[in-house]
Amino acid sequence: xxxxxxxxxxxxxxxxxxxxxxxxxxxxxVRWVIAQGSSADGAPVTTGGSIHAGAIGLTGANDDGxxxxxxQIVFDGRDALNADNYNTxxxxxxxxxxxxxxxxxxQVRFFxxxxxxxxxxxxxxxxxxxxxxxxxxxxxxxxxxxYLIGNWDNFGMALIIKPIDGLSINLATIIPGVNNxxxxxxxxxxxxxxxxxSLQAQVSYALDGVGTFYLTFRGDYNRDPARGDLLGLxxxxxxxxxxxxxxxxxxxxxxxxxxxxxxxGVGVHFGMDAFGVRFxxxxxxxxxxxxxxxxxxxxxxxxxxxxxxxxxxxNFRVETRSxxxxxxxxxxxxxxxxxxxxxxxxxxxxxxxxxxSVVTWKLPMSMLVAF
Numbered sequence: 001x002x003x004x005x006x007x008x009x010x011x012x013x014x015x016x017x018x019x020x021x022x023x024x025x026x027x028x029x030v031r032w033v034i035a036q037g038s039s040a041d042g043a044p045v046t047t048g049g050s051i052h053a054g055a056i057g058l059t060g061a062n063d064d065g066x067x068x069x070x071x072q073i074v075f076d077g078r079d080a081l082n083a084d085n086y087n088t089x090x091x092x093x094x095x096x097x098x099x100x101x102x103x104x105x106x107q108v109r110f111f112x113x114x115x116x117x118x119x120x121x122x123x124x125x126x127x128x129x130x131x132x133x134x135x136x137x138x139x140x141x142x143x144x145x146x147y148l149i150g151n152w153d154n155f156g157m158a159l160i161i162k163p164i165d166g167l168s169i170n171l172a173t174i175i176p177g178v179n180n181x182x183x184x185x186x187x188x189x190x191x192x193x194x195x196x197x198s199l200q201a202q203v204s205y206a207l208d209g210v211g212t213f214y215l216t217f218r219g220d221y222n223r224d225p226a227r228g229d230l231l232g233l234x235x236x237x238x239x240x241x242x243x244x245x246x247x248x249x250x251x252x253x254x255x256x257x258x259x260x261x262x263x264x265g266v267g268v269h270f271g272m273d274a275f276g277v278r279f280x281x282x283x284x285x286x287x288x289x290x291x292x293x294x295x296x297x298x299x300x301x302x303x304x305x306x307x308x309x310x311x312x313x314x315n316f317r318v319e320t321r322s323x324x325x326x327x328x329x330x331x332x333x334x335x336x337x338x339x340x341x342x343x344x345x346x347x348x349x350x351x352x353x354x355x356x357s358v359v360t361w362k363l364p365m366s367m368l369v370a371f
Contacts, residue, residue, distance in 0.1 A: 022060040025072075029053050029368040031136040036362040039351075052076075052136070052366070057097065069100035069113070111158040119158060120170045120202050122150035122214045122234035125247050126267030126280035130300065131315075135366040137333045137346035138315060141300070147265030147282045149232040149251045150216045152200055166206040174198035174221065197221040211237030214249070228255030243271045260286050274306045286322070294322055310336035313346075327352045342368040 032049035054075045061068030074096040099113025111119075121127070127144035134140040145151040152158065158172040176190045198221040206212040214234040220227065234249030246268040253261035268279040284296040302315040317329035333346020344366050351359035 021065075021068075022058065025055075025057045025059070025371070027053075027055045027368060027370040029135070029366060031364065031366045033136070034363045034365060036360070036364075038361065039359040055096065066103050067101070070097045070115075071095075072097035072116070074116075107162050109160040111160070112156075114153065114155040116153055118145075118151040118153035120150045120152050120172065120200070120216075121145070122216065122232070122236070122247065122249065123148035123265065123267065124236075125245065125269050125278070126265055126282075127151070129267070129269070130278055130280055130302065131313075133342075135342065135344050135368065136364045137344040137348075137366055138313075138331050139317070139329065139348065141280065141282070141298070144265060144267075144280070144282065147251070147263045147284075148234050148247060148249050148267075149218055149230055150200075150202055150214055150234065156198070166208075168202075168204045170200075170202040170204070172200045172202075173219075194221070209239060211235055211240070216251075218251075220255075227253045228258060230254065243276075245269050260284060275303070276306075277301065277303045288322075294320070294324075296320055308337075310334055321352070325353045340370050342366070342370075 029052040030049070031052045033047055035045050035047055037043050037045040055072055057070065057072030059068075059070045072095075073093055075093045095114055096116035097114065099111060099115055101109060101111045103109040123144040126148065127141060131138045131140060152172045154172075154174045156172060156174040158170065161169040161171075163169070173195065176195065197219045199219045200216065202214060202216040204212055204214045212235070214232070214236070216230075216232040216234070218230040218232070220229050230251045231254055232249060232251030234247055236245075236247045238245035246266070248266045250262065250264035252263075255261070262285055264283040266279075266281050270277050279299075279301045281297065281299040285293070286296055287293050298317070298319040300315055300317045302313055304311055304313040312334050313332065315329070315331040317327075317331070319327040319329075321327065328351055330349045331346060333344055336343045346364060348362045348364065349359065350361075351357055
């Protein structure tokens with residue numbers, strides 16, 4: 001670890017000479033489940049914690065702002081747990097951000113590498129934006145990108161073309177290699193005919209006072225492997241009503257024999273002074289041979305109120321099941337204002353409407369410091 005820090009410091013010194021706009025950043029996140037248990041007979045009450053992750057990063061660009069990149073390494077403490085050495089060895093790590101970009105003219109940008117934050121996302125409100133990271137105190141919906149498609153965070157190449165104001169043409173494709181676990185079989189090389197199956201093409205257009213429309217095509221080697229080529233449409237608006245922003249859309253599986261090809265998603269945020277509410281829903285009509293068709297629906301509604309010292313949230317979730325039962329989830333939590341930090345503590349209660357089912361509960365907290 002000391003060698004790694006020394007190397008990064010040297011990189012930072014060299015980069016400062018080469019790039020006028022160089023920054024060094026880092027973060028550490030620790031989590032503690034204060035107590036957890038269930039309604040099952042004889043179920044114990046347990047506690048546990050972990051160093052969730054630590055990150056060190058560098059970002060830089062040349063004087064002209066035409067060439068630059070970012071490096072961020074994330075050390076994941078969860079991969080280092082073992083019976084004898086709890087969170088004291090860093091064996092799990094990943095390239096969360098490792099890319100270079102070139103923008104020869106304002107209308108064209110070429111990207112090569114991996115951006116863990118994702119690009120071309122159309123599910124900003126219903127995915128990360130709902131909780132703005134789960135921090136172990138809430139339950140995220142990271143597969144929202146399977147409903148409102150567009151997010152691309154693989155290792156690969158992306159070309160962004162903006163020929164006129166409001167119009168963006170985004171082309172991205174996975175490049176096969178040893179660092180890419182999303183390409184089928186993870187081969188070192190593939191035939192070009194297979195490589196193009198990983199293409200994602202997106203056209204977006206923003207209209208003043210109306211919103212932004214996204215049309216996205218995703219090849220069948222991208223993301224959700226159980227589906228084929230996808231065609232998605234999303235509409236985002238944030239200026240129709242004061243305090244309101246929303247996204248709505250879906251995608252369709254273009255394969256001839258696709259089962260349950262349609263998926264629909266929506267995300268809504270509304271805020272007025274200190275009070276606000278966030279809502280999201282994901283739907284998938286399910287056809288069952290011989291009848292008994294049903295609608296898969298997962299829905300969250302989360303009111304919140306902001307005080308001088310922080311914000312209190314309370315998320316309610318319901319999820320339909322094929323047997324007409326319903327999963328439920330209740331999740332109040334506090335997020336305290338800590339400047340550049342993030343301190344949360346909450347309660348998660350989960351169960352379903354099945355007779356004599358077990359209800360689980362957890363009292364977690366997290367602390368993140370970014371510097």
